[in-house]
Amino acid sequence: MADILIIEDEENISNLIKMALTQTGFKCECAFDGEQGADMIEHKKYSLILLDIMLPKINGFELMEYIKNYEIPVIFITAKSDTIYKVRGLKLGADDYITKPFDIAELQARVEAVLRRYNMTEPHIKVGDIDINTSSRIVTKNGEIIELTLKEYEILLLFIKNKNIALYREMIYEHVWNEPYMGDTRTVDLHVQRLRKKLDLKDKIQSVYKVGYRYVE
Amino acid sequence: MADILIIEDEENISNLIKMALTQTGFKCECAFDGEQGADMIEHKKYSLILLDIMLPKINGFELMEYIKNYEIPVIFITAKSDTIYKVRGLKLGADDYITKPFDIAELQARVEAVLRRYNMTEPHIKVGDIDINTSSRIVTKNGEIIELTLKEYEILLLFIKNKNIALYREMIYEHVWNEPYMGDTRTVDLHVQRLRKKLDLKDKIQSVYKVGYRYVE
C-alpha cells in the first residue's frame, strides 16, 4: 500500500490525519517542519505528500519546489481559504489542496483520488523529448504526436528499453518480426531509417558498423 | 440528472450557486424563503436541497424538521462558521454543511459527494457530448437519443471505459462476444464503423493500424 508523508507542524492535526489515513489502509509518516520533511523525502520514496503551507524552517511553497524533482504527488494543507494560496499551490504543481478545518472523509477521498490519478496515468516511457504511451501506443515528441507504423513503434520500444546497447540486426529482426533472421536483408535498416527521420534521431540512433544499431543516451 | 433545490434568500448567492451547479450538469431551482421552499418540496421530488439557515418566514432549522419526512439529502449553507450551528444542523439530519463565503469547487465537490453517498447520481457515464445511462442503456448525444444495437452499445462502453488505450481487435471481440477470437474476421471492424457513423465519432475512434482501435479523449 501507499506510503504517505505528512508534513505538518501542528501535532494534533498531524495525528488526526495519520489516524484517518491509517484507518483507510495507508502507511503514514510525519514530519514536523520543512527541513525534516525534505530529509525524509530524500531517504525514502513516498507515494504522496500532504504538505502544510505554514511550516517552521522551510515553508510549504519552498519545499514544493524541492519536491518537484521527485515527481511525487502533493496535496496542500492550508488554513487560509484564500484562493490565492490555492492557486499558487496548484501552479507550483500540487495535485490538490484541502483547507483546515477539513472533513476527514474528504481528506481520505482526495488522497485516494490523487493516488488513483497517478496510478491511472498510463505507463509512460519518457526519453528526452520523446514520450511513449505504451497503452495508447501514442508517441509524442515535444508534445506533438508522431505517427509510427507498427514496426517502427516496436523498434523504437526495443531501442529505448536497450539504451546504449549495440543491437545486432539479427536481434532486432527476430524480436520485432518474431521469425528467424535469414540474413542479408535491408529491411531492418530501412525501418530504422524511417524511425530516425520521423523522430529526428539521426544522432541518437547510431549505426554500428557490421553489427546493427545503438540508441544512445 | 439530479434536481437540486436551493433555498437561500440572498439572490446573488443563490444565483452563484445555481450557476456553479448548472455548469456541473445539475438542474437547479431556487426558493427565496422557507415557505416557498416548503411549497416546492411538496410539489416536486428533488434529489438534494441546499438550505440556508437564516431565512425569512421559516428558518432553516425549522424547515429541516419538515424536510426530514421526505428523505431528501440536505446541505446546510451558513454564514456563521460557529460550530454550534454546524453541530445542530448535522444533528437535525443534514448531510453536510458549507460556510459562506465558500469555494465554488468545494461546493460542487460536496454536492457530488452527498449525491454519491445517496446513490442519487444515476449511473451516467459522460464523455464529451455523449451521455450513457448504464441502467436504462440509453445513449444520448447532445441530448438527442441515439439508438444503438447491443453490440454497438457494448463496444461503446468498452471504448469509453478504456479511453486513450489502444484496444486489440482480439480483446474487443472476446470482451463483447464472450468467445475466443479465431482471427481474421471483419466483424469488429464493421461494428466499429457503425458506431462511428451513428455517433459521429470518426475522429474520436481512431483505428490503430494492425492493432485495433482507440477511443481518444
Next chain:
DNA sequence: CGGTTTTGTATCAAATTTGTATCAAAGTAA
C-alpha cells in the same frame, strides 16, 4: 407466421505499410 431489426460475410476501393531495388555516400582494412 411475416415483417423488422440486428448481425455477419463478401466484395471492392482506398489507404497504409512493408520490402526490394538502385545508387550514392560513408566506413574499413590492407
Next chain:
DNA sequence: TTACTTTGATACAAATTTGATACAAAACCG
C-alpha cells in the same frame, strides 16, 4: 589511397489493412 563492404537515401511495387457498401443469415417481436 584503393578496393571492398556496409549503410543512407530514394523510388517504387507488392502486400496488407481498413473503409464502405450491399446483401444474406439469424434473431427478434408482435
